[in-house]
Amino acid sequence: MGEITNVMEYQAIAKQKLPKMIYDYYASGAEDEWTLKENREAFSRILFRPRILIDVSKIDMSATVLGFKISMPIMIAPSAMQKMAHPDGEYATARAASAAGTIMTLSSWATSSVEEVASTGPGIRFFQLYVYKDRNVVEQLVRRAERAGFKAIALTVDTPRLGRREADIKNRFVLPPYLTLKNFEGLDLAEMDKSNDSGLASYVAGQIDRTLSWKDVKWLQSITSLPILVKGVITAEDARLAVHSGAAGIIVSNHGARQLDYVPATISALEEVVTAAAGRIPVYLDGGVRRGTDVFKALALGAAGVFIGRPVVFALAAEGEAGVRNVLRMMREEFELTMALSGCTSLADITRAHIYTDADRLARPFPRL
């Protein structure tokens, strides 16, 4: 194995190492996977307008997220069932995030519990929440996350039903029998039955609450004092509703293109959401971020930070905690270089004028003077 030089190289290694069912679960998207490809391609259509002759000997990448100071605006997205990738699973991811001084978001469907992840040591962590039909389960889980020191809830709002991930349907995907959804142990919700479909799709159909609506954001606020990030908003209309609902922030996400195919790439939807949020709450983004340049582009379009999912899981599969650390290091170094070459020494220096989108080209066929 040659030296890893970018985060995308971990994907090929993960594909070699993992059983097909598990690799496909992490890698695939919904139906035609148009949005999966588009999440990457839309970044590649955004170009830079670098500014030169600026002293960039000191670059400050530190960011503040919901009041927490972190080393860089690159955080870890909630990918489920990480022990399928590596025996250390979420522990390794948590340790790597702490070591890098950034935030890890733990999935509801983790193969390690909130308490177990908390016991790996200090660190700022968020908890991603699916709302189950049994609201008592949700209440207990949110309380446990709060007690375990998690700092925010990322409420997934794009999954009243599971998207049609055809690879999982073909593979009859199911959580391997030696693993459980640790947060639900003892609740009869920790295992996944094999079915004539994706086992996860059946699990979601059986357990997840399809009635979830904006009033439930209020309900969630009534059971926890943790700030709530609404994850899965990609329209201006819903961004305004999120602001009204009292959410602490929005995560522009299409669930890694795993839910509804033919939704826009998140980077294409970001600006619409940022404009609608009008600075009243921060807007974050996930989906397709593989390069430091992608992080810069998201920030230039108004994101307060980004989350990365698949690169973390693939690196975890390849090299465990060291792999995740390496992903965070590479992303950090690429982002630092992008800032330097764009003439930005702090996040506040990154502006809309540092990039050039398809829309800009159509609206202004000639670059601004």
Place this chain on the structure above:
Amino acid sequence: MEDNLPVNVREYQELAKKALPKMAYDYINGGAEDEHTLRENIAAYTRIILRPRVLVDVSKIDMSTTLLGYTMRSPIIVAPTGGHKLAHPEGEKATARAAASCNAIMVLSFSSSCKIEDVASSCNAIRFYQLYVYKNRNVSATLVRRAESCGFKALLLTVDTPMLGRREADIRNKMVFPRSGNLEGLMTTDDHDTTNGSQLERFARATLDPSLSWKDIEWLKSITSMPIFLKGIVTAEDARRAVEAGVAGVIVSNHGARQLDYAPATIAALEEVVRAVAGAVPVLVDGGIRRGTDVFKALALGARAVMVGRPVFFGLAARGEAGARHVIEMLNGELEVAMALCGCRSVGEITRSHVMTEGDRIRSLL
């Protein structure tokens, strides 16, 4: 086998390709000339982006809609395609049973392999009949009357086929179309000329009436009380004339890209027609629908319902009646997920703002 059913329409196409003789597969799969419109019918859907709304209670999804007063379980209709015995020995009788079991309306093709009466007696269901007008008007008039007396509920008059489009695969394959039982006793269908070209094209040239025009709508109304849809309209101008002519509905269709190549993709022409019709009559669309999200996009752009042709034929070719039924069920299932993930509980809640077209993107920048 039952454990490894195809998971999408495209996989049925692969199975059909393996199952069918080349001539039959090329006949159903092929389009006119360069097949630009054939590709574009599908590609144009991929350029329409969904704008899902979140945090809507979608625990109950109702896909039902109505057409001519008939309630359908979902806005998916089986389009008229010819010669189902090319796909399966049971032909249109199998397709009819598949559609009926899904509570979907089937449109029987004028070029069906099975007799109208045999399809009608195969099972109880709401069915429509697609009509070509022949030079010998008696042939068409007879078939209209037979369809009507067999309980068919509407006529879909094909208006894009004064001559058959140049389907070059059929020309190369010297396509021989199975004789339709419906024409028995009405006219001679024998053709012993196997020298060159598509036998279907020769037959069409001999029979189809290229003089068909707007005044013939009156003639058609005079011989039937069935409501009449015009199938094959892709411009605002003709949509307005159709409304003036007093038809019951308009079907935006380019005949599965089998007639005039470089006609627009139907989904790209839909909105122009919907605007021109201005709610006077329902507008349907066919061509290129392969996903539940495609159905959703057509409804968002103003279609009352969609018609699906090749996918059902492929299902029939691959697995007979069960395959045709599975194709309709898969599209229904995909539409249900698309509606849930877009935050739409009924087809009435699907609005123009749930989609973004290329035109929208460009306009938003100006």
